[in-house]
Amino acid sequence: MEARVNRGPSVAAATPLTKSEAGGGKRRLIMASNRGPLAHHVDGNGELCTRGNPGGVATALSALTADVPLTWFANVMGEGDRVLAETGEAIGLGQEKRLRLVAPDRESNDLFYGTFCNPTLWFLHHNLWDRMERSYSARELRNAWEHGYLTVNQTFAEAIVAELDRARGHASVMLHDYHFYAAPLFIRNLRPHAALQQFIHIPWPEPDAWSQLPRDIVQSICEGLLANDSVVFQTEQYAEHFVATCEAYLATRTTPLLDGVVYRGRRTRVWANPVSVDIWDLRSRLAQPKAQEARARLEAKAGERTIVRVDRLDPSKNVAGGFRAYGRLLEQHPEWRGKVRFLAFLVPSRTAIPEYRHYEAETFAEVTAINRRYGTLDWTPITLFYEQNRAQALAALSLYDVLLVNPLVDGLNLVSKEGPVLNERDGVLVLSSTAGSFAELQGGAIAVDPFDIEAGADALHQALSMDDGERRERAQRLRSAIFRHDLARWLRLLLEDLEGIAGAAPAVRAFPGY
Numbered sequence: 162m163e164a165r166v167n168r169g170p171s172v173a174a175a176t177p178l179t180k181s182e183a184g185g186g187k188r189r190l191i192m193a194s195n196r197g198p199l200a201h202h203v204d205g206n207g208e209l210c211t212r213g214n215p216g217g218v219a220t221a222l223s224a225l226t227a228d229v230p231l232t233w234f235a236n237v238m239g240e241g242d243r244v245l246a247e248t249g250e251a252i253g254l255g256q257e258k259r260l261r262l263v264a265p266d267r268e269s270n271d272l273f274y275g276t277f278c279n280p281t282l283w284f285l286h287h288n289l290w291d292r293m294e295r296s297y298s299a300r301e302l303r304n305a306w307e308h309g310y311l312t313v314n315q316t317f318a319e320a321i322v323a324e325l326d327r328a329r330g331h332a333s334v335m336l337h338d339y340h341f342y343a344a345p346l347f348i349r350n351l352r353p354h355a356a357l358q359q360f361i362h363i364p365w366p367e368p369d370a371w372s373q374l375p376r377d378i379v380q381s382i383c384e385g386l387l388a389n390d391s392v393v394f395q396t397e398q399y400a401e402h403f404v405a406t407c408e409a410y411l412a413t414r415t416t417p418l419l420d421g422v423v424y425r426g427r428r429t430r431v432w433a434n435p436v437s438v439d440i441w442d443l444r445s446r447l448a449q450p451k452a453q454e455a456r457a458r459l460e461a462k463a464g465e466r467t468i469v470r471v472d473r474l475d476p477s478k479n480v481a482g483g484f485r486a487y488g489r490l491l492e493q494h495p496e497w498r499g500k501v502r503f504l505a506f507l508v509p510s511r512t513a514i515p516e517y518r519h520y521e522a523e524t525f526a527e528v529t530a531i532n533r534r535y536g537t538l539d540w541t542p543i544t545l546f547y548e549q550n551r552a553q554a555l556a557a558l559s560l561y562d563v564l565l566v567n568p569l570v571d572g573l574n575l576v577s578k579e580g581p582v583l584n585e586r587d588g589v590l591v592l593s594s595t596a597g598s599f600a601e602l603q604g605g606a607i608a609v610d611p612f613d614i615e616a617g618a619d620a621l622h623q624a625l626s627m628d629d630g631e632r633r634e635r636a637q638r639l640r641s642a643i644f645r646h647d648l649a650r651w652l653r654l655l656l657e658d659l660e661g662i663a664g665a666a667p668a669v670r671a672f673p674g675y
Contacts, residue, residue: 188663189230189332190656191324193317195278195340197235197260199252201242210241229656230257232324232332234317236274236340237264263320265313272309273340276301280514281374282339286363287477287570290373294515299375306378311343314385318347325352333659336389338362343381345388356662358391360655362436363572364597365399368409376410383407387422390662391430393655395573395597400433434655435601438578439648447555447583456556459504466501466625469561469588471554471576473510474547476520479569479593479611480507484527484543486567486617491535491542494622498535501625503543504561506554555579561588563624566596567611573597581605581639587632589624590639591617601646605638 201211233254237243245252246262254260265273276297284293297305321344325332333356336344345357371379383406386392394400404422407413413424421430446452461467468487472478487503505528511517528543535542546553558564564580570593577598581590592599592606599608609620627635 187230188660189232189324189328190335190659191232191234191321191328191332192335192337193234193321193341193344194337195236195274196238197233197262198254199260200238201245202239231259233258233260234263234320234324235260236270236313236317237262261320261324263317265316269309269312269316272305273313274309275513276305277310278340279511280516281305283363283477284516285370285373286339286366288366288370289476289569290370292476292516294519302375302378314341314343315347317341318344318351321348322351325355330354333663334358335360335655335659343385346385349388356659357389358393358655358659358662359386359389360393360434360436361399361403361572362395364570365394365402365406367402368406371406371410379406379410383411383413384424387411387413387424387427387429389429391432391658393658394431394433395435396600397433398600399572399597400431404431430658432658434651435597435646436573436575437643437646437648437651438575438582440582440644443555443579443583446552447559449552451552452556455550455553456559459553459557459560461502461560464500466497466562467560468501468503468563468565468621468625469506469557469580470503470565471506471558471579472508474507474517474521474524475510476516477569477571479567480505481520481524481527482569482611482614483565483567483617484524484531485614486621487543487565488527488531488534489614489618490621491531493618497622497625498542499537499540502541504546504557505543506546506550506557508549509547555583558583559585562586563621564588564590565621566590567593567609567617568596569593569611571596571598577602577606578643581636582643584636587629587636589627589632589635591620591624601642602639604642605635 199211231254232251237246242262243264246264251259251261280289280293281297281302284290321334325334325348334348336357336359338361341359345359348355348357386403387407392400392403394403404415407422407424408415411424413422415422416428420432421428423429447456470480470483472480474480484503484505491498507524509521512521525545528545531542558576558580561580561584564577564584566574566577566580568574574592574596577590577592577596580588581602590602590606591609592602593611594603594608595611599606607620607624610616
């Protein structure tokens with residue numbers, strides 16, 4: 162069925178930006194992420210429909226719509242996106258802001274995402290290699306790298322270079338996450354003077370983890386990232402791991418201040434700036450009718466305590482492990498039976514990947530087992546919501562007595578920051594010590610080892626039993642930490658870094674290409 166597209170004004174790639182489009186003299190920000198802020202699908206009538214995209218990266222980056230002339234490049238997520246991308250037209254995101262969808266050929270995109278990005282890179286970064294249900298041969302990995310990952314990265318790089326040319330040098334580039342490790346070097350070779358920054362949203366593992374990939378591919382990943390002027394991580398530990406990886410796989414040295422890497426005579430700044438949340442936007446969304454209606458439905462009965470979790474159903478999030486800890490709590494502390502409920506708001510994730518489908522089945526089986534063992538006619542231990550419903554999730558975060566965030570490892574974890582700023586009950590945060598947000602929030606959270614079920618049960622019991630005074634004190638510490646480093650500050654630090662790059666003497670040495 163042919164889709165009917167409501168076409169806006171066409172923007173040719175070779176047309177220079179007008180003064181208005183360039184932001185009246187402000188530098189334009191050219192940004193790239195695999196997932197954009199909008200998704201498009203063709204309905205039964207052939208009409209192109211639009212909705213917001215889920216996901217932490219798209220949610221965080223949407224805040225860039227404030228006072229920044231922006232061109233946002235994103236990959237196509239489905240046929241609706243591809244239909245729109247093939248028109249070559251930009252999508253308006255507001256004044257001086259637009260989205261451009263990039264449509265690599267289907268075979269390359271499948272290799273890029275379905276083999277190399279996920280599960281290979283994602284599982285490696287999250288130390289989940291042993292959960293991979295199939296091992297890719299060296300030939301398969303190389304094919305996915307050369308004909309998928311590099312091809313898509315080059316496609317994005319060429320689109321970004323065209324936008325740089327349109328801006329006539331009055332633009333900076335911000336790349337996001339593990340999908341674009343090769344793109345900076347492609348851009349640098351085409352435009353040596355470009356101001357390039359890359360933010361890595363996920364954990365960076367220690368050098369030994371990279372032995373799962375062919376050495377020359379790891380070297381190329383490091384070289385690609387070092388083509389940036391600045392590489393930014395969620396935590397100082399991840400930044401240190403990256404520097405150590407470059408030292409292990411390349412002939413690099415660190416700068417005297419340990420805030421960068423020098424490679425082939427060129428310095429790349431390496432630093433940490435953890436992403437945060439837009440506090441006022443979250444509270445505004447909670448005040449909307451849909452969220453308030455959901456809140457009324459979710460209100461606890463008198464005398465009942467509520468444990469909440471909000472997550473994508475990803476093996477790294479350790480959702481099944483959290484349920485096991487709750488089951489152990491009910492076994493060891495029968496006094497909580499009938500007095501506490503667990504509301505789990507899970508979003509389907511990467512269901513085309515076998516590991517994710519099997520983890521979904523494992524998680525649902527855990528819920529069924531606990532409800533059968535401990536449930537009664539009047540009480541269900543776990544209530545599971547399996548859908549994308551942002552308003553409902555925000556309502557639940559305002560109501561929890563305990564928020565469980567127990568990932569095996571996480572680049573940051575935005576839920577651990579969203580909960581404390583929305584919660585109205587001085588709720589207690591139980592947080593994995595392996596979450597990226599733990600460094601900021603440990604003063605108010607109860608730390609838990611995500612691999613230890615007994616420790617998880619003890620942490621839940623401690624949180625449920627905590628007196629009101631300690632709950633208030635911990636909740637205030639969490640809110641203070643998040644207010645000190647909110648989303649506006651995160652963005653400001655990134656943009657100030659880019660301004661400093663653009664204002665410095667340009668680097669003129671292009672690295673050898675692939």
